[in-house]
Amino acid sequence: MKTYTTALLALALPLASALINFPSHQKFTKEMYRSGEVHQSIMAAKEATFKRNREAGLFDSARYPSHKGGRVKCKDGLAIVEKGNANQTFKCDNIDLLDFKSHADLGSSTGGGSSSWGWTARNGREFVAIGQADGTAFAEISRKGDLIYLGRLPQQSVPSQWREIRTYKNYVIIGSEAVDHGVQIFDMEKLLKVNPRKPVTFSTTDDLTGLFTDLPAGRTHNVVVHEAEQYAVAVGAQPRDSECLSGLIFIDLKDPANPTSPGCSPHDGYVHDAQCIIYHGPDRRYEGRDICYGYNEDTLTIYDVTNKSGKNASKIISMTTYEGASYTHQGWVLDPDWQHYLLLDDELDEQEQVGPAADGFPVTFIFDISDLEHPKLTGTYKSKAHSIDHNQYVYDGLSFQSNYGAGFRVWDVSSIPDDPTGGHVEEIGFFDIFPEDDHLENGGLIEFVGTWSSYANFPSGHILVNTIERGAFILKMQKFDKKPHGKHHKKPRNV
Ligand SMILES: *[C@@H]1O[C@H](CO)[C@@H](O)[C@H](O)[C@H]1NC(C)=O
Ligand SMILES: *[C@@H]1O[C@H](CO)[C@@H](O)[C@H](O)[C@H]1NC(C)=O
Ligand SMILES: *[C@@H]1O[C@H](CO)[C@@H](O)[C@H](O)[C@H]1NC(C)=O
Secondary structure, eight states: OOOOSHHHHHHHHHHHHHHOOOOTTOSSOHHHHHTTHHHHHHHHHHHHHHHHHHHTTTTOGGGSOOOOSSOBOOBTTEEESSTTOGGGEEEEESEEEEEEEETTTTTOSSOOEEEEEEEEOTTSOEEEEEEETTEEEEEEEOTTOOEEEEEEEEOSSSOOSOEEEEEETTEEEEEESSTTOOEEEEEGGGGGGOOTTSOEEOOTTTTOSEEEOOSSSSOOSEEEEETTTTEEEEESOSOTTSTTTTSEEEEEOSSTTSOBOOBEEOTTOOOOEEEEEEOOSSOGGGTTOEEEEEEOBSOEEEEEOSOOSBTTSSEEEEEEOOTTOSOEEEEEESOTTSOSEEEEEESSHHHHTOGGGTTSOOEEEEEEOSSTTSOEEEEEEEOSSOOOOOOEEEETTEEEEEOBTTOEEEEEOTTTTTOTTSTTOEEEEEEOSOGGGTTSGGGSOSSSOSEEEEEOOOTTOOEEEEESSSEEEEEEETTOSSSOOOTTOOOOOOO
């Protein structure tokens, strides 16, 4: 629990002592999280890595030529795009390359890839939004899997490496750490008519459907969308001593041209990332409630946000930490239709060498959330190459992880309901988009290089992987014609 202002102290402290029991081995103190010191240290480490690599030329994405076309099969553990060029030879398993475009060819003058998301139009055409330091690139994925650049929406204020993207219906929702940026709302239907021979740079005034500006400094670390309930959430909107304490700031999207905020949830202070969905699952007390799973730096914090008015209508259900907690970063429920388990990643435990990540292999934590008031860690699974784990999204029993320098990794997590220890979780494919570190001991660097995010929810099975240095890859799993799924994945049950 993080208590920020004296006004909230009375509300916050009883919860803190009642709900949370920090393990004694924890490296950082509550005060270091509360003050933002831990988050600042990650941001500073990333900035130093990005600066060093920018100076070394790694962000000059023109040095990574865009793909000339044709599927490059992963064979005997390698996808060879250019024979004899180590930088064009990718370690892989069960995943082929369909296309690649550098950030430069995706219209960026700065490079610096970050978040990304996808949208399937009513007629089945597939579009992607690719975060870059100087805006968002839009592209279509053709039936063959070619990535076709269509144009871009520049940043709203100044460039920033932190740009986060989700979709809401046919709109793309974009937030950034840049001061005075706000949250952009752009209608992707505008892309349906773009001629790829004439990519369009959209206007940040005339072409936006809406712009949400009611943030303390215009910056937000991430944006989250709950489409069914017609709202977005800005999380981690600094400064931390602002009235919502960088918690969940709700953005009503019923009229995307006029986004307004009904309220916020400051109760556990800074939220780094979240997933907000209607609860269906074993905990009958919360059936049908609007639940946000918050990844809050030192805890998994679960909120009931059914009532979003003001600053005190939503409630915290529980706050849970775990052995090795260093920076609780992001996660996703295993099955939105039956919320019994969730997967969580920690962004600092590999570098800090604590808990199960002490050996530098990225760890995913498995939580049983069948009692939302008392989530329990039931197991972990580990990647086989040294790196840091970043964003992971779960679709149909597979977890798609962007593991920085170790690349894009696919896990079959559909065994978890039968074996919550993670003992039967299997890595069923990977594509290592950052060959630069493959020669190192244990397969890679434990640094902020490589891939930030992916989008693997297209019905066709096309997968977008956005990378910090190079550009965007389109990949496809070999064993699936269409969207892949886990071995034990069951069709959604009716609840
Ligand atoms: C491959 O990339 C590394 C690091 O960016 C660079 O030092 C090296 O010159 C590149 N090699 C080729 C063949 O382009
Ligand atoms: C917030 O709501 C709780 C009850 O849900 C109440 O006990 C508390 O006094 C409220 N705090 C403030 C600051 O209004
Ligand atoms: C939501 O919370 C607000 C503020 O606490 C309260 O006035 C309102 O009645 C609540 N709405 C519902 C539907 O409970």
